[in-house]
Amino acid sequence: MSAAVPMIRLRGLTKAFGDKQVLAGIDLDIAAGTSLVVIGGSGSGKSVLIKCILGLITPDAGTIEIGGVALGGLSGKALAAVRARVGMLFQNAALFDSLPVWENVAFGLLARHQITRRAARETAIEILAQVGLGADVAPLFPAELSGGMQKRVGLARAIAARPEILFFDEPTTGLDPIMGAVIDGLIVDCVKRLGSTAIAITHDMASARRIGDRAAMLHGGRIVWQGRAADLMASGNPLVDQFTHGRREGPIQMEVRR
C-alpha cells in the first residue's frame, strides 16, 4: 500500500433518513496504521458513518474507498472480499446467541472455509487467550457471559481473521470504568499487534484518549474538527470543548422534546 493512498477515504458522503439529514458531506482520510476516534453526540450519525463504510447502509451520495478500492457498486464476492479485510466490534457485541463462544470467534474463518471445525476450535481458544479469556469459556453460550466478557469475545471475533481494518462501535458502553479500561487496553494491544487501521466511535472521553492516535468530531452531519486525540480536551474548538467537557451551555443545542 502506497503511503500516499489512505486506507480509508471518504468524499462527500451524505445520508438522510426521511427528512433527517444524518450525514451531510463527510470528507475524511484515514492513513494506514492510524487509530481514529470519532466522537459526537447521540444521534449525530457516528454509527451510520461506520455502517456506510462497512457497506451495511448505502449512502445517498459520495464515495468510499478502502485501500484504494471504491465500494460504490460492489456486491457479492467483490464486496465480501473487501469485508474480509475488516473486523468489527459492535456496541453490544452482537454475539450469535445460538452458537457457543468458540464458534462465534471462529465464525468468519469457518464462513470463508479457511479452516476445519476442529482447527477452528483450537484457533478460537488461542484468540480467546489474547483477550484474556480461558479455554473454559469456549463451550459457553453468550447468554452465560457477563457484559465485559461478551465484549472480549466480540473483540476476539473481530480480530480472528487478522483484519487490516478494525471498527469499534462504543466499545466501553455499559461497562464499569475498570472494565472499560481493560477493554481499551485490549483494543490497543490488538491493533498494535495486527498493525491494523482502527476507527472507534465513542462518547467516552477517557476511552477516546486511550484508544486513538487521532480524533474527529461529527456534528450536524459534518466533521467539524480533526486533530490529535491527545488534544481532545484542549482543542480550542468550541463545539469540541463543550462536548468533551460535558457543558450544558454552548453552541451545541440538544434536542429536547417536552
Add this chain to the structure above:
Amino acid sequence: MPLTVLAALGRFVLDASGFAGRLALFTLNGISHLVRPPYYGRMFGRALIEIGYFSLPVVALTAVFTGMVLALQSYTGFARFSAEGAIANLVVLSVTRELGPVLAGLMVAGRVGAAMAAEIGTMRVTDQIDALATLSTNPMKYLVTPRLLAAAIALPLLVAIADIIGVLGGFIIATAKLGFNPNTYLANTLAFLQTMDVVSGLVKAAVFGFLIALMGCFFGYNSRGGAEGVGTATTAAVVSASVLILAFDYVLTEMFFAR
C-alpha cells in the same frame, strides 16, 4: 372530506404496493440462493429438526383429535339417512385433502412461524444480522434460504404422519365407540382413497411450509425498534401465515379438483 378519503386511499395503495414489492424481492432473493453456493447444511439440518421433529407432538395431537371428531360428527349426521358406511371414506378424504395440511399448517405457523420471526427479529435489533454481513456471510443465504427449504420439506413429512394418525383417530372412534368392524372400516378407508387425494395434500403442505417460513423470515428480517418491534413482527408473521394458508388452500383446491 372526499380529498381526505382519497389521500388515505392513495397512501394505503402506495403502502400496499411497496409491501408487495418488498415481499416479492425478498422471496426471489431467498429462492435464488438455493442455486447459488455456498450452502449451509448445518443450518438446514437444524431448521429441519426444529420444524419437523419438534412439531410432531402438536401436529400428531391435532390430527388424532380431528380424526376422532370427524368420525363422531359424521356418524351422528349420516345416521339420519342410513349412510354410516361412508364414514370411513369421509374421514380419510377430509384428513388427507384438507384437514391434515391445513390444521398442521396452522399449528406449525403458530409454533415455528412465531419462533422464526422472534429469533431473526431479535438478531436484527441486536445487530447480529449486520455482524453476519461483516463476517463474509450473506444473511439471506445463512438465515432465510435454509429455513424456506427446510419448511417446504418438513411440512409434507409432518402431514404424511398426520394423515395416518388422523385416520387412526377415526378408526379408534369408529371401532371402539360406534361398533364398526375394524376390517370393514379399513377396507372402506382404502377402497375410495386415490393417489391424488394424498398427493394434493402433500403439495399443499409443501406450499404452506414455504409460506410459514417466508412470513416468519420476512417479518423477522424487517423488524425494527427493539422488543416491541420483535413482538409486532411475531404477531404479523403468525397472522399473515395463517391467512395465506387458508387463501392458498382454496387456490390449490381449485387447481387440483375444480372441474
